[in-house]
Amino acid sequence: GLKVTIVPFSDYVTPNQALAQGDIDVNSYQHVPFLEAFNEKNGTKLVPIGNTYLAPLRLFSNKHKTLSDLPNGASIAIPSNGGRALLLLEKNGLLKLKEGVNPVKAVVSDIASNPKNLKIIELEAPQLPRALEDCDASIINGGYAVSAGLDPKTALAQEDNTSPYVNVIAAREQDKDNPTYQKFVKIFQTEATRKYINDNFQATLTPGF
Numbered sequence: 001g002l003k004v005t006i007v008p009f010s011d012y013v014t015p016n017q018a019l020a021q022g023d024i025d026v027n028s029y030q031h032v033p034f035l036e037a038f039n040e041k042n043g044t045k046l047v048p049i050g051n052t053y054l055a056p057l058r059l060f061s062n063k064h065k066t067l068s069d070l071p072n073g074a075s076i077a078i079p080s081n082g083g084r085a086l087l088l089l090e091k092n093g094l095l096k097l098k099e100g101v102n103p104v105k106a107v108v109s110d111i112a113s114n115p116k117n118l119k120i121i122e123l124e125a126p127q128l129p130r131a132l133e134d135c136d137a138s139i140i141n142g143g144y145a146v147s148a149g150l151d152p153k154t155a156l157a158q159e160d161n162t163s164p165y166v167n168v169i170a171a172r173e174q175d176k177d178n179p180t181y182q183k184f185v186k187i188f189q190t191e192a193t194r195k196y197i198n199d200n201f202q203a204t205l206t207p208g209f
Contacts, residue, residue: 002184013038019170020044026181028052031165033104047176048168050185051161051208053197057088058145058155060129061137067092067156070136075119077131077138082108082122084165085139092157094118104164142204152203166208 007024009015015027016038032048064070078085083106089095096113097106108120123131128140129148171181189209197207
């Protein structure tokens with residue numbers, strides 16, 4: 001019942017600029033930490049109005065089959081902007097971050113407890129699949145994992161839809177309750193969409209709703 005015009009963009013900044021200026025009604029390409037950082041930098045008031053999907057980080061290993069197999073002193077490679085990876089390790093009980101630290105902005109020095117004495121090695125994202133040869137495990141973004149031929153089913157751990165990094169549909173703050181936009185979100189968040197994501201993008205995406 002909605003007539004939707006898709007407007008493609010080729011970068012990660014202009015979709016929010018276009019939304020803030022009223023050139024488009026909603027956009028769908030980013031997670032909340034990115035949206036909040038954009039608002040803070042640009043003085044805009046864009047808000048999430050519904051979840052879409054997650055491109056999960058996953059913890060892979062060529063040497064161990066389960067999390068409990070990771071030995072004391074295991075070396076774990078993570079992306080260089082490490083807060084998201086540290087949050088995944090914390091969620092799986094491998095470490096604890098300092099009280100009050102924003103996990104989105106966490107760095108290695110924010111680790112308060114590391115019972116297995118994990119050695120955290122920060123690398124650029126494209127290097128993480130290769131690190132599997134030298135490290136006990138590596139936390140790898142979905143796209144790089146697929147390019148490296150890694151099977152998501154073999155991951156020791158992965159983000160779920162409680163992650164703050166679930167992608168969202170965003171709107172201007174004054175339009176967050178717009179019934180047409182809310183209808184758009186409701187139509188997106190259907191079992192048909194969930195099935196489509198699972199059937200076509202299982203290696204890189206999971207439903208976030």
